[in-house]
Amino acid sequence: MAQSAAAFEETSGNFLVPRVRFREGVDHVKASLRPVAERFGVGARTATARGRRLREAARSRGSAPGQGRKALAAIEAAERETILLLGRPYNLYDAGVNLGIPRKLRDF
DSSP: OGGGSTTHHHHGGGOOOOOOOGGGOHHHHHHHHHHHHHHTTOOHHHHHHHHHHHHHHHHHHOOHHHHHHHHHHHHHHHTSOOOOOOOOHHHHSOHHHHTTHHHHHHHO
């Protein structure tokens, strides 16, 4: 989006804008992020090792469905009425987009 702004052309050298398509696999992600790493003086071997550690950390947290099942089990165990809001972060946490619904529910 920012790239389409006219003022962006003047400062385009100040932004890192890699196009990363995670669905295309690890090799694509590496190739997309390599220029960013190089710009910060990070070599390919170091970047690969860091990427591997990030993937391992993400796996250790568990899958999203597994985390969801845990959350639902905790809600059921509490035996309280619950309203569960689901959505993307940019919808859930932006008061302008969600029209303050979480606040209104808390106040209710």
